[in-house]
Amino acid sequence: MVSQKITVTNKSGLHLRPAGELSKIAATCKSNITLVKGEKSVNPKSVLILMSGGIKCGDEIVVECDGENEEQDLKTIIDAISSGLGE
Amino acid sequence: MWGGLMKTLSVDRIASKGIAMGNAYVLQKQDLSPENYEISANQIDSEIMKYDNAVKEAASQIEILAQKSDIFTAHLELVKDISLYGGVTNRIRNELQNAQVALDLTAAEFCAIFDSMEDEYMRERSADIKDIRNRLMRLLKGIGQTDLKSIQDKVILIAEDLAPSDTSSLNLDYILGFLTELGGVTSHVCIIARNLELPALVGVPDLLTSIHNDDFLILDAVTGKIIINPDDSTIHRYESLKQDYVNKRKELERSSFLPATTIDGRTVKICANVGNIEDVRKATTHHIDGIGLFRSEFLYMENSHFPTEEEQFTVYKEAASLCSSELIIRTLDIGGDKSLPYYKFETEENPFLGWRAIRISLELEDVFKAQLRAILRASAFGNVKIMYPMIISMEELNKANEILTACKCELEAEGLAFNPDIKVGIMIETPAAVLCAANFAKHVDFFSIGTNDLTQYVLAVDRGNKKISALYDSFHPAVVQSIKHIIDAAHAENIEVGMCGEFAGDEKATTLLLGLGLDEFSMAAGETANIKNIIRNSSYEKAKECAKRAAAAYTLQEVKKELSII
Known part of the structure; x- marks a missing residue:
């Protein structure tokens, strides 16, 4: 398993549109992905579950990828979040 | 054209005048509750397939909608969501629920x-899930979409009834007229x-079972008749009636450039009520003395978010420049029967x-400030006035004015232009405001009487309740005396009183x-020529006598x- 910390910077946090964008990207990944915020873990492949994590602008989260292609997937997710998810 | 027996429905009150002829489009009321039956183990796959097909079809519907609005792009992700899909299919597979029940739960x-x-925005997303x-x-269930688009x-x-969210998705170019079973x-x-x-x-009994x-x-909103499947002679008769009606309106329009002055020299202002820029454009083609009511709530209702200061400023500024005379903007009047899709x-x-x-x-001070700042900035471009709705107390008025003053200070500090002496008025539409009218008159620049709510509140009669719609009558002595009291209180302080409720155009x-x-x-622009014509043919002295007797x-x-109405 690989993991990396990142701070969410898009101003509305993981609201409907950015969450939709992220889950679309996550769905293309082969490994199991988890976003960890404090004690909460959510699966970003589901936009509903992802939004229920209530991740806001300025929150520090950990992205974990586990399984086939994990290195590549971690980079994909980190790049997506740091790019601001289309916002 | 001859689809069945000719039949006529009648109503007492006209919601909006005119005559239209055309085909009916019935907006079906839909039962969206799940059908409750269990499935057997060998039906699991076919039930899942039903759900798969529904998701595929929904996704292709949404894809088309998404080309027009961003909101639907996100819906596309929601409808295909793996946890929604997983939840539904697990229920079908493990609990032998049918697809409808599984989806519902x-x-x-x-x-x-x-x-x-906790987050308010996230709470509101439950509306998106419900939509999906x-x-x-x-x-x-095999029911068609109610997509008015x-x-x-x-x-x-x-329709049974039409909510603001329904009408906001209408393409109005295709609408000849409206009929609803409910509503006042x-x-x-x-x-x-x-x-x-x-x-x-509106409020047409048996509408949905008859049409x-x-x-x-034939929708005859002059005498209050609906003729279903009329015969040829009726159609011919109505073609000429419609022409007569149009001609009469044109004739009224021709003299409408003259001021609304009575034969004995009393001049009043005749203004229009509007809901958006389109309405303002349409209203200014009539001879009006200003916009007596700009319903700003439509800006909020026909949007996907609280309109920003800039968005509102653009609209108010354009309205102010279109309207050479006064423009009264009512601050957000939402709640009651009006909700927002995003809140x-x-x-x-x-x-x-x-x-x-x-x-x-x-309470939502940021939202209020964005609106006040936008109105203030527009006041640099015309004779813009502010009006607060639903006021019941001096405290509310003072608080609103404090926020207004704060906005003025901010704008001044930012070097943005506005009219520092912008006129501020209130709607008088609650019994509290009527009773305290004399106090309010000392602290505002004008009153505007909102007779729709005033009648409802003074009489304690819900204006949307069909069962008691006969009790809803603005000619009730209590309403008439309230109006008299408001006008007297305003004139004692030398401030102007307008009326922007439906009564003004009656x-x-x-x-x-x-x-x-x-x-x-102030009324719907289409009514102005008629009311002006009546006033131009009236004697103020006689009207005063008549009103005195009516108020007593x-x-x-x-x-x-x-009033010689009956």
């Missing part, structure tokens, strides 16, 4: 999660119809007595209002007798 679980979240759920449910022919729209003459659909100068009748899709209709209002027992209008603005009330001393009549009457019947 899974969506309810997600709604519950979002409803309980309803779209899928319609497909599972799909209307592509000129039709008379028939002050309901939302009537306001829309009058602004668009389209005929409408079917594609029936040919979740708590369910209230009595929404009309609940969190609405100025009560919301004073030709039966013109003598009364003129005689009570009303300074400004004890019963509704006596009021109407004094």
Whole structure:
């Protein structure tokens, strides 16, 4: 398993549109992905579950990828979040 | 054209005048509750397949919608969501629920999660989930979508009732008129119809059982008749009636450039009520003395978010420049029967007595400030005035004015132009404001009487309740005396009183209002020429006498007798 910390910077946090964008990207990944915020873990492949994590602008989260292609997937997710998810 | 027996329905009150002929488009009321039956183990795969197909079809519907609005791009992700899909298919597979029940319960679980979240935005997303759920449910139950955007022919729209969210998705070029089974003459659909100068009748008994899709209709919103599948001679008769009606309107328009001055020299202002820039453009083609009511709530209702200061400024500025005379902008009047697609209002027992209008603005201060700043900035481009709705107390007025002052200071510090002496008025539409009118008159620049709510509140009669619609009558002595009291209180302090409720455009009330001393009549633009014509042919002295007697009457019947209505 690989993991990396990142701070969410898009101003509305993981609201409907950015969450939709992220889950679309996550769905293309082969490994199991988890976003960890404090004690909460959510699966970003589901936009509903992802939004229920209530991740806001300025929150520090950990992205974990586990399984086939994990290195590549971690980079994909980190790049997506740091790019601001289309916002 | 001859689709069945000719049949006629009648109503007492006209919601919006005019005559239309065309085919009926019936907006079906839909039952979106799941059918409750169990499935057997060998039906699992076919039940999942049903759900798969519904998701596929929903996704392709949404893809088309997404080309027009960003909101639907996100819906596309929601409808294909793996946890929604997983939840539904697990229920089918493990609990042998049918697809409808499985969808209903899974969506309810997600709604519950979002409803309980701290973040307000997230709580509101439960509405998106419900939207998706309803779209899928319609497909599972084989019911068509109620997408009013799909209307592509000129039709008379028939519905049980029409909410603002329904009408905001209408392509109005295709609408010849409106008919609803519920609703009173002050309901939302009537306001829309009058602004668009389209005929409408509301509160029509047995409407939905009498009219079917594609029936040919004559909608006579002059005498209050609906003729279903008329015979040829009736159609011919109505073709000429319609022409007469149009000619009469044109004739009124021809003399409407003259001021609204009575034969004995009393001049009043005749203004228009509007809901958006389109309405302003349309209204300014009539000879009006200004916009007496700009309903800013439509800017909020026909949007996907609270409109920003810039967005509002653009609209108000354009309205101000279109309108050479005064422009009264009413601050957000939402709540009651008007909600916002992007803001979740708590369910209230009595929404009309609940969190609405100025009560919301004073609590959502950022939203209020964005609006006040936009109005102030527009005041640099015309004679813009501010009006607060639903005021019940001096405290509310003072608080609102404090926020206004703060906005002025901010704008000044930022070097943005505005009129520092902008006039501020209030709607008088609550019994509290009527009783304290003399106090308010000392602290505002003008009053505007909102007769729709005033009648409802003074009489304690819900204006949307069909069962008691006969009790809703603005000629009731209590309402007439309230109006007199308001006007007298205003004139004692030398401030102007307008009226922006439906009563102002009711030709039966013109003598009364003129005689009570009303300074400004604001109504749907289409009514202005008619009311102006009545005033130009009236004697102010006679109207005063008549109004005096009407205001002293004890019963509704006596009021109407004094005004020669009956």
